[in-house]
Structures are given as C-alpha cells and as structure tokens.
Amino acid sequence: MSTGTAPRKPRIALMGEFSAGKSTLSNLLMGVRPLPEKVTATRLSPVWIKYGSEAPYRVNVDGSQSPVSINRLEDVPVEETRYINLSIEADILEVCDLIDFPGISDPNMSSIVWERMLEEIDAVIWCTHANQAWRQSEAAVWENMPEIVQQNSILLITRYDKLTNERDRLRVFKRVSRETKGQFGGIFPVSLLQAIKAGEDYELWDASGAGPFTEHLIDTIEKLSALTARTDHPLYTHGTEDSIPAPAPIVPRSVSPRRVARPEGTERRKTRPITRIEPQN
Ligand SMILES: Nc1nc2c(ncn2[C@@H]2O[C@H](COP(=O)(O)OP(=O)(O)OP(=O)(O)O)[C@@H](O)[C@H]2O)c(=O)[nH]1
Ligand SMILES: [Mg+2]
Structure with missing residues (x-):
C-alpha cells in the first residue's frame, strides 16, 4: 500500500462490442x-480517464509519453499506443x-x-447491444475474466x-440473465x-434505466474501494479475493512508549514492550 497518500481509486473499464455505447456511457457518467x-x-486506443486538469497525453507501448490533442484522439496510432491519459474534473472521477x-x-x-x-x-461495466445481446464473442472474453473482476462488474443491456x-x-x-448467471454483480x-435526454428530470432518468444502474454503481464503487485500499495491484492480477492481503485491523488507541536515549557506554537492557502496537497492514 502506498504510504502518505490516499489509497488508489478503483479502475473501472467500459468494455463490449463496437458501438455498444461504451463512450456514450463514459460521457454520461462524467456529465x-x-x-x-x-x-x-x-x-x-483505450482512454484512461482520471480526475484532474492535466493536458492529455499518450503512453506508448515502449513506456514513452507524448502529448495528444483532445479533438484528434482518433489520430493516435493504436498499435504503438498503450493508452491515452485524459484528465477531467468530473465528480465521478473523484471516486x-x-x-x-x-x-x-x-x-x-x-x-x-x-x-x-x-x-x-x-x-x-460491460455494454451489450439489446438487439444482439451477449454474443458468443462476448461470452468468450468474459469467461476468461478472473472471478474477482466478474463479481464486481456490471452488465448493461444498452x-x-x-x-x-x-x-x-x-x-x-x-x-441474458440466464446466460450470464453468477458472472456479474448486477445486470441492468x-x-x-434517453438517459442523456433526461437531464434533470428524475422520472425520465429512472425510466431510462440509468437510475437503478447508477445506484448499483455507487454501491459497487464503495465495495471496490474497500478492496483496492488493500492492494496496489489491480484486482485483475489477483484473480480471487483470497489473494488480497487481509484488511488492516482496527488498532486500539494506545500510547507508544517514548524512546529514551541510552547514556553512552551502557548496555541495552532487555525490556518487555509496554504496549504492543499492531501493524497497520
Ligand atoms: N438508440 C440508442 N442509441 C445509442 C444508445 N447508446 C449508444 N447509442 C448510439 O450508438 C452509437 C455508438 O455509441 P458509442 O458510445 O460510440 O459506442 P462505443 O461502444 O463506444 O463504440 P466503439 O468505441 O466504436 O466500439 C452512437 O451513435 C450512440 O449515440 C442507446 O442506448 N440507444
Ligand atoms: Mg467508443
């Protein structure tokens, strides 16, 4: 775990077949x-969107970085680019x-x-087209997803x-519910x-399906945050929850013994610790 900084934020990928609505959804969530x-x-290329106001840049496969223009993201050469880093000051990106x-x-x-x-x-968040929902190609990719990713993921029928x-x-x-049984944390x-058109109209927002979905998403982010606070490694690389370090124990407040300098030339005396301080993790 990184020290001195806030624990890392969960990283949620928007995945699915082309034109399923992944980018529309990212934009909707960010406003x-x-x-x-x-x-x-x-x-x-994959676009990694984080909270902030940094200028966009691309991270190349060789690890080097170069600036990109927000209006010309599609000009970025996909083969050489690992991802595009985009910083935006949107509420959802705070979590x-x-x-x-x-x-x-x-x-x-x-x-x-x-x-x-x-x-x-x-x-x-997996987006599947309502008209051709959960194709064989989607099932094949999802089958190989580690269990911990599956359990914390959401299937959207867009x-x-x-x-x-x-x-x-x-x-x-x-x-779709039957064919994906047990492989997602929720399906909506x-x-x-319609969600974009709804604007501030809560009835339309709920009717579009975005209401129940975003409520579930907020719960999911909370659960994920508890998990990602326990490890710097993405959950994908953990496979299952068992391989993540246990949560930090709740440490009872105790007074730590003050260190007293030993006079020069004296031997260290064996003492019993007065209070035992539990490690943080
Ligand atoms: N009618 C309707 N159209 C939608 C919906 N969601 C997305 N679209 C439209 O579908 C098209 C593709 O949406 P994108 O968000 O670009 O899809 P994508 O999954 O990012 O596509 P790629 O990045 O090309 O793989 C756009 O024209 C959207 O306006 C929806 O719920 N209903
Ligand atoms: Mg897209």
Missing part, C-alpha cells in the same frame, strides 16, 4: 462529452478512474490493443429503446440516449 460517440466503429476500451471484436483492430490493458483494471415491445424486452432480459437494461 461532459470529451469522447467521440460514433455510429461507425472508432479506431481509438474512481474510468477506462474506455475499444470494441472487443473490431475487425479493424488487433485484440492485443485492449488485451494488454486488462492487467490494469479492477472491474468492468440501446434498450431499440426493443419496441414489452415482450421482446422481457425475452432479452431473461435470456438501459437506454443511454
């Missing part, structure tokens, strides 16, 4: 729209980092571009507005477009 939301698949991933089976991009970022993450009748909505929700249908 600003720095990421391109496109009808066609974007060739964009977690977001990492916007490219689509998992984008034919224009090698999967290594996002696979090499997995080792950085703690949890995922573009729910595209399913126009109640029967279809129920059918998709039931099927949502229309991101």
